[in-house]
Amino acid sequence: MSIRPILADNSTSISELKKNPMAVVEGADGFPVAVLNRNQPAFYCVPAEAYELLMDKLEDIELAQIVKERLNSPEIEVTLDEL
Known part of the structure; x- marks a missing residue:
């Protein structure tokens, strides 16, 4: 048995x-x-509020990683009409 x-x-x-x-x-x-x-x-019993906060933090970490990956990407100029 492992501890x-x-x-x-x-x-x-x-x-x-x-x-x-x-x-x-x-x-x-x-x-x-x-x-x-x-x-x-x-297992762990986590109250709904704590779980929601945890999910928000994980999403923030994922988004920060995307930002870091795209930091040196070339810029593409567009106008509002092109969107």
């Missing part, structure tokens, strides 16, 4: 999550919760 790090400040067992999922989420105050199975992280 995996728990990448959250909050953790709970699958049993506790099954008993009252919303209590687990509310108890984490908007932060992710590592759900453990036999003391190993099985």
